[in-house]
Amino acid sequence: MNKAAIFDLDGTLADTALDLLNAGNLTFEEMGINYRLKENLDEGISSKGGRSTIREGLLKANGYIEEESVEKLYPIFLKNYEKVIDENSKLYDGTLEMLEFLSSKKIRLGVCTNKPKKQADILLKKLGIHSFFEIIVGPDTYGCAKPNPKPLKKIIDFLGSSLNSSVLVGDTSTDYMTSQAASVPFILVLYGHGVVHQNFNTSCTPYLAKSALGMADLILKIIKKY
CATH class of the missing domain: 1.10.150 (DNA polymerase; domain 1)
Structure with a gap:
């Protein structure tokens, strides 16, 4: 698996x-x-x-x-x-290195976003990280958006993984609700929009990422449990 x-x-x-x-x-x-x-x-x-x-x-x-x-x-x-789309947008510090590290460990990677797929593809290419992801899903891919768990489950199936062998990383209550609906472990990004701009409650999950590089170790720790 x-x-x-x-x-x-x-x-x-x-x-x-x-x-x-x-x-x-x-x-x-x-x-x-x-x-x-x-x-x-x-x-x-x-x-x-x-x-x-x-x-x-x-x-x-x-x-x-x-x-x-x-x-x-x-x-x-x-x-x-x-x-x-990319005038001011930038990767969070350590994101590129985190993706490189996970790829080196043979972790399969995907994106589950509520941004339309066309714009998601454009942005990820502009940011230089599109090639890390085997599948990128927007709300128009399967006709539904997070927190509906269908897009997340479809990604997991595509990657040949299981609910217990996968983890969702996000920054908002929408991401958290998606993980709960799919019964998938959730990592909350503490430096993302949800916490910084939307005052999202950080007590929803024990898995908190203070940095992208620290997140890589946390991902491995979670999925190695199964």
């Missing part, structure tokens, strides 16, 4: 909050929405993804949110996001 480590993308492998924020502002400007997210203040909003960013802009500009408008604006947001 193969051992596998599956990673969230935004806030886990890379800090992407500012580029998401800028994509939101480009969308607001293009569509005449009188609101702008502010750097160093609103990354907690943008780090939750495109739809959350759009909702915030509509709420602040109009005082209410219509989900129909959110869905209408989302493709425009994605178009703008591709323009700025």
